[in-house]
Amino acid sequence: MTFDIASAVAELSSALPASILATDPDITVSYSRDMAMLASSEIPAVVVRARDTADVSTVMKIASKYGVPVHPRGAGSGLAGSSNATTDSIVLSLASMNEILEINTVDRYARLQPGVVNLDFRKALEPHGLFYPPDPSSYDWCTIGGNLSTNAGGLCCVKYGVTTDFVMGLEVVLADGEVLRTGRRTVKGVAGYDLARVFVGSEGTLGVITEATVSLKPLPQAPCTLVATFGSVYDAGEAVQKVIGASLVPSLLEIMDRTTIRAVDKMHKLGLDQNAEALLLAQSDSGGARADMEMDGLELACKEAGANEIHRTNDLEEGNMLLFARRQALPALEALKGSSLVDDVAVPRSQMANFLGGCEQIAADTDTTIGTCGHAGDGNMHPTICVDPADEDEMVRARDAFGRILDLGLSMGGTVTGEHGIGSIKIDFLAKEIGPIGLRVHRTIKNALDPQGILNPGKLFTP
Structure with missing residues (x-):
């Protein structure tokens, strides 16, 4: 198949309205990358802002005809380079396809x-x-399509699970432009392969998701919140193990280390304890006596682990303020030096404290500033390396630290990504994690669904 971007752009211009196409480099450059610093990117030849599934199908048919790469894109909030473009490619933006089509309350x-x-x-x-x-x-600001593409998680994973746990069915445009509808609307269903979940987490390399059917939960009660500070990350890790060991399932269990605590307080002046080595934030949204029991158990676990201070509140505004502090961790760490490299390692919860200690040692060994926060309830940590992009020597050391953190996680029986995806920055580490047979199976699936290799090339693994 001949690679012919000029003919592809010409045919797209004939087949689609000019209002949804952009070829001006001043515009297309803004669609060239996501938020991942380490990921390379190039300016695409054309951006298509799809309005519906028919537009997506048209793009894929033309791209398949001329062998042109297509990079599906949501809001660009990714942290692994999953949507980054290459030269002479099509960026297919799904951001304008933003309708909620049905809410079925029954x-x-x-x-x-x-x-x-x-x-x-x-x-x-x-x-x-x-x-x-x-x-x-x-x-x-992130979109559901991007969440599906990377199988995103978040703060509530400890109780509720990640994106894939809520996917009932998908509409997917395949590499040749055909439209696949898979899944169901029933609570149970085991007919055939679970094709919907093949596409969740595939980072746009197998098809373009154009519609999702997702399951919903009853709206939880207003959460009760607990915050505890500790004199060491190991004490905080012990508290987490006690919470899990007591069969408690809080709706949220987050951790911030000293560097992160200080960065957030510096930016927002929230009165956080800057002398603490670690902070645990927990919530229960069970309501009533169940919430009281969970909060009692959380408080006891923190006390037994040697917490310096414990504060508990049923006040929703105060709880939201504490949660705001956790959500501001990444912007606050970025502000320390102007930018950051964000890692995304999940380890067994029994290894979390050792992992945090290992990140502190890596920071010392590489002479870098690393702040770590994450989802303590499921062991998914986000070591964030604070860097000045203009300092070339610091960037070299930061890249070194980034790789060492991933190797540390693997050595503890962990994974190199809990929710951000592999993208283009962790290809070598995916190979380390899943091995040659795992890679062979990945390539077999990819070749079956995208034999030309036009869907998001350069992501997940090498051909």
Whole structure:
């Protein structure tokens, strides 16, 4: 197949309205990359802002005809380079496909397009007494399509699970432009392969998701909140192990280390304890006596682990303020030196404290500033390397630290990504994690669904 971007652009211009196409480099450059610093990117030849599934199908048919790469894209909030473009490619933006098509209150599901913003979806469900749990820290601007593409998680994972746990069915445009509808609207269903979940987490390399059917939960009660500070990350880790060992399932269990605490307080003046080595933030949304029992158990676990201070509140505004502190961790760390490299390692919860200690040692060994926060309830940590992009020597040391952190996680039986995806920055580390047979299976699936290799090339693994 001949690679012919000029003919592809010409045919796109004939087949689609000019209003949804952009070829001006001053415009297309803004669609060339996501938020990942380490990921390379190039300016695409054309951006298509799809309005519906038919537009997506048209793009894929033309791209397939001329062998042109297509990079599906949501809001660009990704942290692994998953949507980054290459030269002479098509960026296919799904952001304008932002309609909630159906909210079924009886069967508790919703159908929606990929451009719907996560937080907007949550707000739309509230009047119906329903709740969509996956909530990445960027939930106020990331899109459902991007969440599906990377199998995103968030702060509520410890109780509710990640994106894939809520996917009932998908509409997917395949590499040749055909439209696949897979999944179901029933609570149970085991007919055939679970094709929907093949596409969740595939980072746009197998097909373009144009509609999702997701399951919903009843809207939880207003949360009770607990915050505890510790003199060491190991004490905080012990508290987490005690929480899990006591069979407690809080709706949220987050951790911030000293560097992160200080960065957030420096930016927002929230009165956080800057002498603390670690901070645990927990919530229970069970309501009533159940919430009281969970909060009692959380408080006891923190006391037994040697917490310096414990504060507990039923005040929703105060709880939201504490949660705001956690959601502001990444912007606050970025502000320390102007930018950051964000890692995304999940380890067994029994290894979390050792992992945090290991990150502190890596920071010392590489002479870098690393602040770590994350989802303590499921062991998904986000070591964030604070860097000045203009300092070339510091960037070299930061890249070194980034790789050492991933190797540390693997050595503890962990994974190199809990929710951000592999993208283009962790290809070598995926190979380390899944091995040659795992890679062979990945390539077999990829070749079956995208034999030309036009869907998001350069992501996940090498051909």
